[in-house]
Amino acid sequence: ETGVTQTPRHLVMGMTNKKSLKCEQHLGHNAMYWYKQSAKKPLELMFVYSLEERVENNSVPSRFSPECPNSSHLFLHLHTLQPEDSALYLCASSQEVGFRGGFLVFGPGTRLTVL
Amino acid sequence: DQQVKQNSPSLSVQEGRISILNCDYTNSMFDYFLWYKKYPAEGPTFLISISSIKDKNEDGRFTVFLNKSAKHLSLHIVPSQPGDSAVYFCAASERSASGGSYIPTFGRGTSLIVHP
Numbered sequence: 059e060t061g062v063t064q065t066p067r068h069l070v071m072g073m074t075n076k077k078s079l080k081c082e083q084h085l086g087h088n089a090m091y092w093y094k095q096s097a098k099k100p101l102e103l104m105f106v107y108s109l110e111e112r113v114e115n116n117s118v119p120s121r122f123s124p125e126c127p128n129s130s131h132l133f134l135h136l137h138t139l140q141p142e143d144s145a146l147y148l149c150a151s152s153q154e155v156g157f158r159g160g161f162l163v164f165g166p167g168t169r170l171t172v173l
Numbered sequence: 174d175q176q177v178k179q180n181s182p183s184l185s186v187q188e189g190r191i192s193i194l195n196c197d198y199t200n201s202m203f204d205y206f207l208w209y210k211k212y213p214a215e216g217p218t219f220l221i222s223i224s225s226i227k228d229k230n231e232d233g234r235f236t237v238f239l240n241k242s243a244k245h246l247s248l249h250i251v252p253s254q255p256g257d258s259a260v261y262f263c264a265a266s267e268r269s270a271s272g273g274s275y276i277p278t279f280g281r282g283t284s285l286i287v288h289p
Contacts (some may be wrong), residue, residue: 062216091276093279098182098281099281100175100177100278100279100280100281100282101217101262101279103276103278106276108274113274114269114276148216148217150216154274155274155275155276156266156268156269156274156275156276158205158222159204159205159207159222159224159266159275159277160205160207160222160264160265160266160275160276160277161207161219161222162209162217162219162277163218163219164209164216164217164218165216166214166215166216167216
């Protein structure tokens with residue numbers, strides 16, 4: 059595997075389910091990010107981790123819970139989501155937070171549908 | 174309120190012609206501006222960037238122009254090729270409140286279609 063990988067690529071869940079999104083970067087980077095892309099909206103920053111420490115939490119509801127067990131892995135735990143949370147969830151990494159003014163390597167995303 | 178605006182959701186261009194994608198911003202503290210390209214079923218990939226101390230940066234067929242007084246930047250693709258058909262995101266970053274890092278703020282994207 060190279061670059062940034064995300065699993066699953068597609069996820070359909072009910073509002074009462076608990077699920078997790080997984081991201082892995084194979085680049086030796088120290089920073090990882092979660093972004094959300096809803097239809098016809100800008101990419102929205104959710105969380106930033108630097109060396110497994112959360113450095114940014116962009117007023118995200120508590121039904122989204124990130125976890126960064128090491129600098130290569132990032133999870134997004136989901137519980138009691140709402141239909142409006144349906145979106146493309148993108149993971150990204152960078153050599154360090156703010157590298158080259160915002161140079162990020164993105165994964166392919168997880169398309170989430172909440173019924 | 175959006176700090177980075179891409180007001181044209183789509184653009185259609187003939188192969189070989191110039192594509193011009195526009196982006197406006199409201200935050201005068203932005204120091205870096207970046208363009209990302211996204212194909213369907215893939216994540217965005219970095220294309221080109223420019224710092225606020227410059228007004229032009231060129232990389233092959235891609236040139237970004239920055240007009241700080243107008244808070245406007247544009248991406249020029251010359252000549253356009255069918256493989257350039259993708260969604261283009263404009264992004265901008267400023268030093269964070271903690272004094273450290275630059276984390277990009279993105280626009281909504283412009284879908285470019287280049288016709289053969």
